[in-house]
Structure formats: structure tokens, C-alpha cells
Amino acid sequence: MARILFVNIPAHGHVNPTFPLVLAFVKAGHKVDYLISESFRKKVEYCGATFIPYLTPVDIDFTDRKFNILRNIRKAFKEIDAGIRELGPQYDVILLGGMHYDITKMAKEIKKPIIFCSAIFLMNEQTLNHLVKIAIGIPALIRVVARNSITRKLLSRFLLSPLLDLKINDLLTAIGPQSSTLNINFTSNYFHPEASTFDDKCLFIGPSPTISLMDDTFPISKLEDSKKKIIYATLGTAFNRWTGFFKSVIDAFKDSEYLVVMSTGNKETIKLIGDIPQNFIVRDFVPQAEVLKHADLFIAHGGMGSVSDGMYLGVPMILVPLGADQFFNAYRLQELGAGKVLKKHDVTAQNLRREAKLVMENDSFKAAVKKVQQSFISAGGPDLAVRKVEEML
Template sequence: MSRVVFFGVDLHGHVNPTLGLIHKLIERGEEVFYYCSDPFREKIEQTGATFRSYQGLLSFGRHNGTGIETLLIFADFIMDKCRNIVEALREEVRELQPDYIIHDSFCLWGKELAAELQIPGISVFSNFPFIDEMAKKDPAFFMDVVLLASDDPLYLKHKGQHDLYKKLMDKLSRVIGLKYGKPSMNVMNDIFCSKEPLNLVFTSREFQIYEEVFDDTHVFAGYEIYPREEPLDFPFEQLDGRPLIYAAFGTILHNLSELYQACFDALGDSKYQVVMSLGIQTDVASLGPVPDNFIVRPYVPQLKLLGRADAFITHGGANSIYESLCSAVPMIVLPQVFDEFMGALMVERSGTGIYLRDQRPTKEQLREMVEEVLENPLYREKCEWIMQSFKSAGGLEHAVDKVIQFAKQKVCHE
């Protein structure tokens, strides 16, 4: 039995995909200590892991900005968190004497501590994978789709220069390197991905954009849903057999009243039944009258609803997209922030749904998109194909095999 330290990010979309991996490691006899923020304690302990708190040091939120400045701000945020967490937890982790460390790709401190302790380090991509090699292959894709910098004055000034991406990354690396005394860091691969000699990717090559640039240090494990506790007070008896539309825009963003209203206007009093999750930030009373064919709740049992849904209107978070694909439910994606735009494009390119580029669509646009994914069987067929590709990738058993094999080989070599 080996002792493992896992460093996570305190966002549901990052924690949920790791729970199955942790549970499977424990089934194999590994002892896992999982670092996260206190609200995630119960969910993590259900896997059999020992929860360890960041003690208020980590608070990942969602930044709504775009462009080059946002990239610098986020890089600085991660570097600052890394410095503080390593300093605060160094001795505690050292006393645990882990055999290896697994960490979320945003948790640079996991990579730093593994290097300090001279033990194997493994990175886990819980979000949509984006690595430096993808940007080098298609710099415009990175600038326009990932960074959303199409209106950034600096980008507009230099647009068309073949080495613009390289110059930008070199400049950001120098700025961050000077501030933190790490001059040789690669902003994308070292800070945003914390890449290691082994990197677990929870998707399939069939769904991944530019999958050919991911070398054999990346293990594509597909996506496998780990059962989780969900609210049981949902009125399933009210679902009456009409085509079911599920609409949800994540648990973090709020001030989306216009978007909720667009759903009311487009689908209210229609032949569809609609379940809408608002998140805890929005008061349903503030939205005005709710159409009779809607069931609106702050939080709903997403996995069970996706098992019955015919279409999913989503913000395009990784958790939501992968869970929808695992139920073969086609999507209408209305991305709101950062990596959701890449998720929307992945859905579009794979044929598993529609990327609705207007963040505040008209009722006619939204109704038309819903009708398209429901009436065209190709969308569900593509979802089923991607769902099968997740299974064919090998799943959690394959991922755990690779982790244990890698950790043992590294120890033997050292």
C-alpha cells in the first residue's frame, strides 16, 4: 500500500471528476489524503479518502474577464497561491511521507511539493485540456477561442504576426518569472497545466480538439461518472412524459436573469417540459411568473435528470458537458466565461450539440436551437459515439493502472 497526497481545486467542476479516481485508488489499497476547502469535506470523505483542509488558503472563483490582461491576472493568482500554500503546508505534507502526489492541473503547489520531496508527481486535467502545444499548432485558436482576445487592443495591434503567440507567452513568462524568481517557467504548461511526466486527461481523443499534439505522457482515460449524493426532494412524479428539456448554468454565476427569462419566453407554454436549475445565488421570485410547463429549483439532481432528458441547455462547464455526453443527451451550449467557450466549440465540432454564440439569445433563436437538437437524430447519435469513446478509452481502471505503474517505476528508478 502506498500513501498518496491529492491536491484539489475547490470548484465542483474540478472535484467531481476526481472522486471516482480517488475511490478506485483506495479500492486498490492506496491510502489517500485529499486537500481541498472545507465545504467539500463530506463529498471527499464519501470516497474513503482522508480530508485535509487548505485552512482558508485557497478560494478559486470564476473570473469573468477575457483577454491578455486576464491571462496575466490568473497566472499571478496561481503563482501567489502556490507560494503561500507550499509555505503553509510543506511540513505537514512532509510529515505525511507520501509515496507520490497527484494534483489538479491548476494546483502548481502539488508539482512544487512533489519536486521538493523528490517523489513522483501526477497531474490531472479536470477541466478542458489546453496545453502549449495546441496553441503553437493554432495560435489564432488560442487567442480567439480560449483567451477571447479578439477585441484586445494589443492583439488587434499585432494581429497577423505569425509569432504573436510566442511573443505574448515569452513576455508573460518574463513578468511572472521576475516576480516569483522562476525565470524558466512556461506559462501554459507549467502554471495553467502543472504538467508532469504523467498527466491524466478525463476525456477521449475523439472529443479532444487537436488531440494529435498530446504525447504519450498524457493518458486519455475517458470520462466515468462517480455516483454522488443529490437532493431527493425533486418532484419526479410531475414529469409527465413530454419531451424533457433540462436547463442549468452552473452553481457559481449569477445575474443571469435575462438568460432565464429567455428560456421562459422561448419554451414557456410549449409542448416541452422544462426543468431549470438556478443555483443558490438566484431567487426564483425575482424572475416573475414561472410558466406552467417549467419546474424551477435552486438545485436539482443533475445526474438523474440527464438520465431522463432529451436535451440540455447548459453554460458549457466541463462537468456538465461530460455528464451530458455520458447520458447521450445533446446540448445547446451558451458559454458565459473563459473555458466554457472552448467546451462549446468541442461540442460543436463533435456534432453533439449546438454552440449558441449569442450570450443573450432571443426567444426565437433559443426555440429554434432546441427544436433542431430534438428533431435531428444525428446529435444523439454523435453523443452515443462519444459516450462509447469514453468507455473504450479504458476508464478509471486504466487510469489507476497507469498511476500505480508510474509511481512504482519512478521509485525504482530513483
């Protein structure tokens, strides 16, 4: 039995993909602890691991409009750094998610292997160039910076480094393979652009459906008994304050032949979107994986967690990328034929109805989704990662 420490930044998109891996280590008989913020305690304990809180409480609210995000990100990085240095030597291996400035250096200092867990595409020049080429909707400034290594390095050193209080010489390396031991990526080598350009220290294990704590008040039986096609719409946890999106979904499908489940990510948005049609189920949070098991279409923002859930469960998608890595995820999915991208300014009731009909009725989308789905299922999953780590110890 090994003693394993998971450490991560307190962001759903980075933490949630690690829980199936935590569960797999626990089932394999290992002792697993998870250093993370209080908001993730229930899921950590649900997976059978021991929850360890940050020394100083910190959470990152990506919907915060008071500009506390950067301050809290900096605090989280400091907590991670302090936690690894203090607790790390007690463990056989540390699995670190998010982003860290020098995993290899820290592993040498504490004399323990540190494995990097990446919930987004791993980056190198080939992957970045591929994604920038296909992601036609990304802002022009980001396109220029991404393609010019000198500009990218200058911005990394003189803007990102002081903002995050980290020593970042090049953002590309900061979101690339960071561990000299092992880098675990939660997608398949088919879905990951230019996966063959990474060495054998990068393991593409595929995603697992998000572990949702079941809400007994959610009417899942309505989905199970529905004779209508089911559409699920959400903007995830970080970019969910756009009430216009939810209003457009309502205008597009109210009193239609579809049953629509809509997750707003917060209670305030529900109050702002107005009357809820009878063929809608609207909640601030829903058990996403359970809903997707019954869905015929998934309309989302393009976060990697949502894309992975949709593809793993075989649901074609309409994606409306709003920021972060969502443009890359969305356009990669469109490139593979498993969904359509709708730009933010094109989100209208008419366009949503048209795209929904196209995606649900065109067999080519279903075939493309099936191909991505099979690549996820056959990637090896958490069990493969457990075996690789056990071989190291």
C-alpha cells in the first residue's frame, strides 16, 4: 500500500477530473489524502480519500466581479507550495493538478516523485499551432501572442509572472508537460491535437464521467420517462453570469417538442431569466453525468469537463466558447465533426433551433461522436494510471 497525496488548485475544471483517479487508487488499496479547499470536502470523502484543508482558507470564484480572482489564485499557489513542502516528504508520491512553475525542482527538494495531472490540452509548439489554426473564433490578440514565441515569453515574464506571483518564462511550458516523472492527461491521444509529438512521460488516459453527488430533489424520473428528445444546456461553473444565453435557450425551445434541462450554476441567474416554460427543468446545479445519460443534445460553453462528459456519454454538442481554453476545446470538437461551434454574438433563438435540428438529425455527428467516445473508453482510464504509478513505486 502506497501513501499518495493529491494537491490541486480550487477550481472545478481542474479538481473534478481527478476524482475518478482518486477513487481508483482507493479501490486498489492505497492510502489517499487530498489537499484542497473546503468546498471540495464532500467529494473527496465520497471517493474514500482523506480531506486535508489548505492551511489558510481560499477558494477561487470565477464569477467574482470584485476582482478578487487573481489574489485568490496567488493565495492558492502559495498554499500548494507550502503544503507540498510540509506534507510531501511523508508520502510515496504526490499528484499535482493545476499549474506549477517548477515541479522537477520541487521533487528534488523533497526527494519524492511528483506527477503532473493535466485537465486541459498539454501544450507544445505543435499543439499550440494546430489549435490556433483551427480556433478561428479566438480573439486576434491571443492569436498573435500565441504564434509569436518572443512576444509570448515577454508577456509571460513581465505580465503573467507578477500577476500570479510565479516565475513563468513561457506560458507554453507552464501549461505543458511539467513533470520529469509522469504527466497524466485526462483525454485520449485521438482527441488531443498532435498527441504523437509528446514523449512517453505523457500518459493520455481519457476522461471519466464527472462524479456528481446525487441530488434527491432532482426529478431524474422525468428524463427516464420522457418520450421527448432531451436537450441539456449549461455554461458551467466559471462563465455562468450571461443571462442572455439562458433566455435565448428558453426562447428557442419553449413549448417545443423537446424536454430541456438547464443548469445556471447559481441561484441569482434563475431569478433573472424570467418565467420557466413547462417543458423546462431549471436548476442552479444538476447531476450532469446522470442528465447526459438521457440527453440527445448538449449545449455548453466548451470547458474540458463538459466536453469530456458529453463525448464520453455519446452526446453531440453545440458549443459557445467564452474564454480560457474553451475556444480550443470547442474548435477541436468541431474539427473532428462531433459538434458545432456557435459564436457568442450568434446565440439567438433562431440559430439555436437551427443548429439543434442539424446536429440531432444528421447522422455524421453521431458517427463522429462515437469515434471520440470509443477513443475515451479505450484509452485506459484511471486503472491504467494506477498501474503506471504502481510500477514506479
